[in-house]
Amino acid sequence: MNELGMVYALLGAAAAVFLSGTGSAKGVGIAGQAAAGVISEDPSKFAKVLIMQLLPGTQGLYGLIIGFVTLSKIGLLGGGAADISVKTGLMVLGACLPVGIVGLFSAISQGKTSAAAIGVVAKKPDQFGKAMLFPAMVETYAILALLISFLAVSAIQI
Amino acid sequence: MNELEYTYAVARIRALENSLLSDADIERLLACPDEGQCLQLLIEKGWGDGTGSMDAPAMLKKEEEKAWEVIEDVAPDMSVFDVLSYPKLFHNLKAAVKQVCTGKVTENVFYEDCAIPGSEMLRIVQNKEFQRLPGNMGAAAAEAYDTLLHTKDGQLCDVIVDRATLDAIYEAGLKAEDEIIQEYAESTVAIADIKIAVRSQKTAKSIDFMKRAMAHCRSINTEQLAKAAASGIDAIRDYLSGTSYAEGAATLMESPSAFERWCDNRMIETIRPQKYNTFSVGPLVAYVVARENEIKTARIILTAKQNGFPEDSIRERIREMYV
Numbered sequence: 001m002n003e004l005g006m007v008y009a010l011l012g013a014a015a016a017v018f019l020s021g022t023g024s025a026k027g028v029g030i031a032g033q034a035a036a037g038v039i040s041e042d043p044s045k046f047a048k049v050l051i052m053q054l055l056p057g058t059q060g061l062y063g064l065i066i067g068f069v070t071l072s073k074i075g076l077l078g079g080g081a082a083d084i085s086v087k088t089g090l091m092v093l094g095a096c097l098p099v100g101i102v103g104l105f106s107a108i109s110q111g112k113t114s115a116a117a118i119g120v121v122a123k124k125p126d127q128f129g130k131a132m133l134f135p136a137m138v139e140t141y142a143i144l145a146l147l148i149s150f151l152a153v154s155a156i157q158i
Numbered sequence: 159m160n161e162l163e164y165t166y167a168v169a170r171i172r173a174l175e176n177s178l179l180s181d182a183d184i185e186r187l188l189a190c191p192d193e194g195q196c197l198q199l200l201i202e203k204g205w206g207d208g209t210g211s212m213d214a215p216a217m218l219k220k221e222e223e224k225a226w227e228v229i230e231d232v233a234p235d236m237s238v239f240d241v242l243s244y245p246k247l248f249h250n251l252k253a254a255v256k257q258v259c260t261g262k263v264t265e266n267v268f269y270e271d272c273a274i275p276g277s278e279m280l281r282i283v284q285n286k287e288f289q290r291l292p293g294n295m296g297a298a299a300a301e302a303y304d305t306l307l308h309t310k311d312g313q314l315c316d317v318i319v320d321r322a323t324l325d326a327i328y329e330a331g332l333k334a335e336d337e338i339i340q341e342y343a344e345s346t347v348a349i350a351d352i353k354i355a356v357r358s359q360k361t362a363k364s365i366d367f368m369k370r371a372m373a374h375c376r377s378i379n380t381e382q383l384a385k386a387a388a389s390g391i392d393a394i395r396d397y398l399s400g401t402s403y404a405e406g407a408a409t410l411m412e413s414p415s416a417f418e419r420w421c422d423n424r425m426i427e428t429i430r431p432q433k434y435n436t437f438s439v440g441p442l443v444a445y446v447v448a449r450e451n452e453i454k455t456a457r458i459i460l461t462a463k464q465n466g467f468p469e470d471s472i473r474e475r476i477r478e479m480y481v
Contacts, residue, residue, distance in 0.1 A: 030165055034436075037169030037232070115165050116436040122172040
């Protein structure tokens with residue numbers, strides 16, 4: 001039964017990294033296509049569109065952070081594996097899901113918003129600051145999910 | 159349809175939209191004292207082949223080619239744009255039928271930048287291989303060929319092919335998944351029907367002639383429009399007042415050129431929402447239509463300057479720009 005608890009906890013860490021990472025890969029890919037389209041006509045906008053492209057990449061980092069915290073919590077990093085009950089394992093899995101699921105969807109949405117913002121930069125480069133705010137707003141929800149996952153994983157007694 | 163497949167293309171078109179002529183550019187062109195200054199201004203905007211040539215027709219032709227080169231470069235699927243080249247395709251058919259039936263060879267009457275270039279179209283008509291033509295084109299070609307051969311009526315031949323063009327555009331709109339193509343087809347056919355009604359009224363054509371020339375569309379009742387045209391220009395205006403083309407009715411009373419300008423402006427209004435669209439083929443279609451519109455406007459200004467038209471007369475014919 002203890003092994004099953006560890007499996008659930010590891011599944012949680014994996015879900016945090018896998019889901020948010022997938023979302024970021026997709027989001028950065030969408031924004032990257034738009035960035036490439038602009039650069040092919042106007043290479044001088046490289047720095048501005050690169051920043052826009054990177055915005056959806058943060059969800060992957062948030063997932064990675066929760067993955068590390070979880071692995072550390074269950075003792076797989078820098079020590080022996082903890083004895084985890086099924087109930088605790090499920091709690092860890094549940095705690096990891098916010099950053100994974102919100103990370104997946106928010107990164108894709110942010111990628112689309114970044115692509116639209118890159119369109120703004122292509123036409124009005126002086127509006128870069130305002131354009132960047134739109135994809136940045138999506139980030140709020142990824143940060144909230146990171147916060148909840150972090151607090152939940154930290155609060156679980158192992 | 160995966161709308162995300164147009165992400166790269168739309169972003170590139172957004173960057174290119176910066177080089178489209180704005181209303182301010184058109185004002186600067188209008189302020190030029192002669193054709194040479196206009197051409198110089200257009201060269202500064204990047205028009206032409208980059209050699210600084212002041213050959214106006216060559217410059218305009220080059221700009222048309224550039225617009226399509228961009229689209230061919232960025233579009234994942236060129237078949238979406240077929241509907242935009244139907245007028246050129248059917249024009250080639252019309253020219254080929256006339257050339258074969260009358261035996262008169264005229265230089266430079268064919269478009270080469272479409273699915274069936276002039277030489278190929280001529281070969282098809284000469285050999286009567288109408289079954290090789292796509293969609294309704296084969297039947298229209300056979301009918302136009304027989305009609306011209308038997309009646310020698312060039313106008314009737316034009317009506318048959320032009321009607322087939324409108325039917326093909328409308329059909330493409332019905333089949334299209336993209337809203338912009340549906341709207342483009344609807345607007346194109348409706349505006350063409352209105353033009354037919356106005357011109358038929360001025361030349362006192364019969365209702366039967368108009369019905370034969372007009373193509374069916376959703377926003378115009380061709381039966382009522384033809385009857386209105388037979389009654390007079392006021393009846394056309396009254397009929398249009400109850401449709402979404404009411405503004406056009408007002409320009410009818412102004413002048414023929416004001417009405418022609420409204421027809422083109424209506425198309426620009428149709429595509430204008432695409433300026434805010436990021437993930438579909440819409441901005442690409444809008445770019446092609448916008449480029450054709452600005453090339454047409456530049457042609458009007460250059461021709462008018464060449465012939466010394468007064469500024470007011472040119473201004474009346476100036477189309478609205480997309481950006």
